[in-house]
Amino acid sequence: MRPRSGKRTTNTRQFSPLTALTRTHHRPVEPVAFDCLKLIVVRSGSALIFSEVGTRHVKVGDVVLLAAQTLCGAEPESSVTTTTIYLDCDYVIDQVFWQYAARLRNRENARDFFDAHYSTPAQVVRIGEDRAGVLMPWLDELAALSLDGPRQERFLRVQALLFSVLDIIVPFVTTTASTASAGRASAVVPAAPRHRQFRPLRVEAQHVAQLLRDDPARRWTVQELAEKAHLSQSQLRRVFVEAFGKAPIAYLTMVRTERMANLLRSTELPVKKIAAQVGWTDADFAARQFRRGLGVPPSAYRRYVCGSDPPDAA
Template sequence: MSRDGDPDTPDLDRFAPVVARTRSIHHPIAPVAYDCVKLIFVRAGSAILLSEFGEKPVTIGDVVMLGANTLCGSEPECSITVTTLYLDHDYVVDQVFWQYAAQLADRWDAQDFAEKLYSEPAQILQLGEDQAGMLMPWLDELVALSIDGPSPERFYRLQALLFAVLDIVTPYVRTTTMRRTPRQRKSTRPGLPHHRRFAPLRSEARAAAHLLREQPTLRWTLRELAGAVHLSPSQLGRVFVEAYGATPMTYLTTLRAELLARLLRETNLPIEVAMGEVGWRSRGHAARLFRQAVGVTPTRYRQLSRDEGDV
């Protein structure tokens, strides 16, 4: 039995950004929610779906799109066979970021944007039997690639198949009309990826980044860093953001968060001592910056890393 209590749900305990499974359902399934995006392709049979859109029938050629944490159940009419794509939420947000990179600042901005763009978390997409039939060989190969767990050697093939499927499906997805320009970007917060241009980096920006990487524990100020590379603070701020998509101090915060994460994973140093090792003197300040960059507190991060090591 799966973690959500559905006996027909496949084992999804092994982490992968994309998992595909095909199954036949012969009995009603109570509404359940997943912490991922789901695309459910109806291959045979029919059912009545129970979700935020109420009770609606689905049949061959239909695709059910469910956002993360969206309840959905089904009552098969005799039986229904489906292929389900489970897409990690962060992986989907990354795709949105790169799709709209000219208009977005970072992952957090992309997440907010995606929530507004795809404001209907439960949709039935009526591709039709012929259009959906084109997808079946790709879906079968996705299932074959993911059935034995994630394979780094076939990752790009899996992505190519997924993107081919999404290229057919996404024109049917209802989105909310949004007008965005680069000027509407939110201020960049710690974390990657940041929006960057493919252009040569100025030597001063590279030199400043090198100093921060080599000596992240120093009590750097923007004025001191600018003096070290022979620019004014305002000039350094401008060329550094153009090069790395973040201010020098935000870049330093990210470096320290990465170093602290490594210490939390690989050593038994007390958390406050580890914070000092990476250049943070105030535990409260460090915990706040680490959470902004990583998404969880240092204590929770250490707990999660150790739990993963015990699996």
């Protein structure tokens, strides 16, 4: 598993549908989106997180769940130690299929079922310190088994540890009562992008994603992107959503939000100038998009991360 990128390499020998990493952070973690599901267990310390769930304080006993292609950043309060489990989207769909095999006819039904019941891109669940303590030995072993990369002879043990962790956490996960609207699902809710493709990733989708990442400030249109990919607009939207879980312009919004957060952290430029640099000429619109992606306005994000606002930051 790795952060989202316009360019992907396929190395089936190194692929694993799940991996776990334990890290301690003392400095702000810039917002980043991954092409897999993330399950973040807070082991010690505390932090503020910024995502579509808003600004939330997390501590021991909390678990953060992030859908694929969902931006999330963090501001440790002194320090925070977490174990993050990265889960390939297709692998998760397979587990859902077998869990509900009596109700589902095929994997496409399982995908629809998952999108209908787990359509929230980000959420924080409180399992409590006692249950979190139960998870720690399993998380330690998962992380240890992930250090040397995938080992086929240990895969069943890795799965057993994962299922033990999920058995504790999943009952606390909030589910949705109905399917998200088509517009919401295509623009925000991931449509199962994956690190290793079961069929070749369309080069057109890769090309368009790289164009957007190389020049996010450009005023791209779907028509222009479709022409560069030599596809119709409807074809481009279909292959791009299949590859990255978002429509092209929604992906561009995510990239601009990520760049804007980086500039808020690393410069003292006013928000209006930063918005213009990443491609938003309307500062109010930029602020709304930023808040939608990270849960806070740009000025509040800068205040949380840097501790103060420049005089002209508004």
